[in-house]
Amino acid sequence: xxxxxxxxxxxxxxxxxxxxxxxxxxxxxxxxxxxxxxxxxxxxxxxxxxxxxxxxxxxxxxxxxxxxxxxxxxxxxxxxxxxxxxxxxxxxxxxxxxxxxxxxxxxxxxxxxxxxxxxxxxxxxxxxxx
Amino acid sequence: xxxxxxxxxxxxxxxxxxxxxxxxxxxxxxxxxxxxxxxxxxxxxxxxxxxxxxxxxxxxxxxxxxxxxxxxxxxxxxxxxxxxxxxxxxxxxxxxxxxxxxxxxxxxxxxxxxxxxxxxxxxxxxxxxx
Amino acid sequence: xxxxxxxxxxxxxxxxxxxxxxxxxxxxxxxxxxxxxxxxxxxxxxxxxxxxxxxxxxxxxxxxxxxxxxxxxxxxxxxxxxxxxxxxxxxxxxxxxxxxxxxxxxxxxxxxxxxxxxxxxxxxxxxxxx
Amino acid sequence: xxxxxxxxxxxxxxxxxxxxxxxxxxxxxxxxxxxxxxxxxxxxxxxxxxxxxxxxxxxxxxxxxxxxxxxxxxxxxxxxxxxxxxxxxxxxxxxxxxxxxxxxxxxxxxxxxxxxxxxxxxxxxxxxxx
Numbered sequence: 001x002x003x004x005x006x007x008x009x010x011x012x013x014x015x016x017x018x019x020x021x022x023x024x025x026x027x028x029x030x031x032x033x034x035x036x037x038x039x040x041x042x043x044x045x046x047x048x049x050x051x052x053x054x055x056x057x058x059x060x061x062x063x064x065x066x067x068x069x070x071x072x073x074x075x076x077x078x079x080x081x082x083x084x085x086x087x088x089x090x091x092x093x094x095x096x097x098x099x100x101x102x103x104x105x106x107x108x109x110x111x112x113x114x115x116x117x118x119x120x121x122x123x124x125x126x127x128x129x130x
Numbered sequence: 131x132x133x134x135x136x137x138x139x140x141x142x143x144x145x146x147x148x149x150x151x152x153x154x155x156x157x158x159x160x161x162x163x164x165x166x167x168x169x170x171x172x173x174x175x176x177x178x179x180x181x182x183x184x185x186x187x188x189x190x191x192x193x194x195x196x197x198x199x200x201x202x203x204x205x206x207x208x209x210x211x212x213x214x215x216x217x218x219x220x221x222x223x224x225x226x227x228x229x230x231x232x233x234x235x236x237x238x239x240x241x242x243x244x245x246x247x248x249x250x251x252x253x254x255x256x257x258x259x260x
Numbered sequence: 261x262x263x264x265x266x267x268x269x270x271x272x273x274x275x276x277x278x279x280x281x282x283x284x285x286x287x288x289x290x291x292x293x294x295x296x297x298x299x300x301x302x303x304x305x306x307x308x309x310x311x312x313x314x315x316x317x318x319x320x321x322x323x324x325x326x327x328x329x330x331x332x333x334x335x336x337x338x339x340x341x342x343x344x345x346x347x348x349x350x351x352x353x354x355x356x357x358x359x360x361x362x363x364x365x366x367x368x369x370x371x372x373x374x375x376x377x378x379x380x381x382x383x384x385x386x387x388x389x390x
Numbered sequence: 391x392x393x394x395x396x397x398x399x400x401x402x403x404x405x406x407x408x409x410x411x412x413x414x415x416x417x418x419x420x421x422x423x424x425x426x427x428x429x430x431x432x433x434x435x436x437x438x439x440x441x442x443x444x445x446x447x448x449x450x451x452x453x454x455x456x457x458x459x460x461x462x463x464x465x466x467x468x469x470x471x472x473x474x475x476x477x478x479x480x481x482x483x484x485x486x487x488x489x490x491x492x493x494x495x496x497x498x499x500x501x502x503x504x505x506x507x508x509x510x511x512x513x514x515x516x517x518x519x520x
Contacts, residue, residue: 006252013426013491014425014508091491101252115506117507118247120143122396122513135384136271163274167351167353169271199312199313200312201349232273248274248378249509329443330403330441330479367505376506378509
């Protein structure tokens with residue numbers, strides 16, 4: 001029996017990995033994260049596409065969130081097929097084969113005190129014609 | 131006559147209680163909170179489930195919000211059936227027997243100046259098949 | 261012809277006016293605000309109700325947003341029928357006779373550097389039975 | 391074949407460009423931004439209207455987001471038909487000829503440490519009667 005919650009497509013228009021950090025790593029390293037909860041009974045497979053201002057989109061980055069688990073992914077840590085450059089504006093599209101919920105958070109420690117921001121990502125059902 | 135507002139299931143994918151704090155307790159203790167408003171005429175009973183990255187979900191934490199009242203709960207203060215460990219990523223699912231509205235807030239005072247972030251939680255109607 | 265945007269009922273579960281401030285007033289005074297845009301062709305009349313943890317709701321606070329205007333209201337400045345106490349958790353319900361859009365922002369300058377948080381309020385159509 | 395995501399009308403009720411900044415420009419200049427992702431196969435044309443508290447709305451500011459690209463626009467940088475004054479409350483309405491997703495972010499460096507806030511803008515389908 002399914003207990004899945006959420007939807008299968010999420011968008012985060014804001015994205016920017018600060019170049020610099022203050023404070024002990026990795027906890028206070030400047031980072032941009034997306035937190036994913038999979039409340040369902042099967043593992044969810046994510047496909048992340050990253051959009052830039054002046055080149056074709058990057059990715060897909062393939063990730064997994066096991067059943068009844070959360071994963072807090074850092075964009076800083078994405079490596080294959082290519083790392084996201086620091087100091088560069090980007091957006092992300094997160095597609096999942098099963099319903100999940102996604103939240104976006106940035107910790108910015110470029111200056112000596114850290115700053116935080118967060119928002120639930122934009123949920124966007126796949127259209128029938130997709 | 132009912133005056134209830136909101137929905138009965140809310141999700142907060144981000145969760146992390148910082149290990150350290152600066153400033154006078156409890157006001158400036160690092161904390162992660164969820165604020166719940168029950169605008170209706172009967173008490174709402176909440177059931178909070180906490181999801182982790184590497185173990186089965188914890189809870190349920192049972193809470194109540196009286197009629198026409200708000201409660202600002204700190205995840206730090208949840209005790210039974212078990213406290214949420216600090217310095218650990220988690221997500222939460224908040225289910226209510228009556229409609230409520232939920233907002234997520236973190237005050238982080240790990241460094242000498244505090245940082246704040248907030249978002250309305252993700253509202254998620256219970257599906258007919260649940 | 262109407263050009264109104266938004267909905268007529270908004271909820272902000274989080275509310276807390278810090279007791280203290282650092283920095284030049286009024287710009288950097290700790291405050292909790294709700295920003296309202298009325299894109300329509302007629303003035304919108306707001307009725308704000310404030311919910312507390314241990315007493316009956318306060319208000320209504322009656323406010324107006326002229327046609328094609330925005331107003332950034334501070335909860336700190338609400339006076340009639342009674343000011344909202346500082347250092348006290350509250351929630352707010354904002355009802356309008358015409359569609360508007362509402363965003364919640366807090367500037368906290370309790371410590372020497374200010375912190376910011378924001379979210380679009382929760383939009384909540386009035387049910388047919390209300 | 392279309393791959394567009396989002397909707398064509400977005401509202402950001404909060405808007406305020408701080409007068410002052412600390413830290414290296416332009417990265418840490420106080421700014422108010424809206425990030426737009428156009429995941430579709432054709433360029434999206436934006437029309438931004440800015441609402442004030444005591445005068446008629448300004449704009450339209452005409453902008454473009456190419457196909458499969460993101461643009462992180464700063465309100466500070468809008469010039470024609472007129473710059474947005476600093477230290478002044480405003481709201482914005484962002485209309486697009488194709489579906490996009492919009493997120494609002496402010497970096498405030500009025501004091502020596504920066505503060506951040508963000509939210510997905512309010513999505514608002516154009517009504518049939520518009």
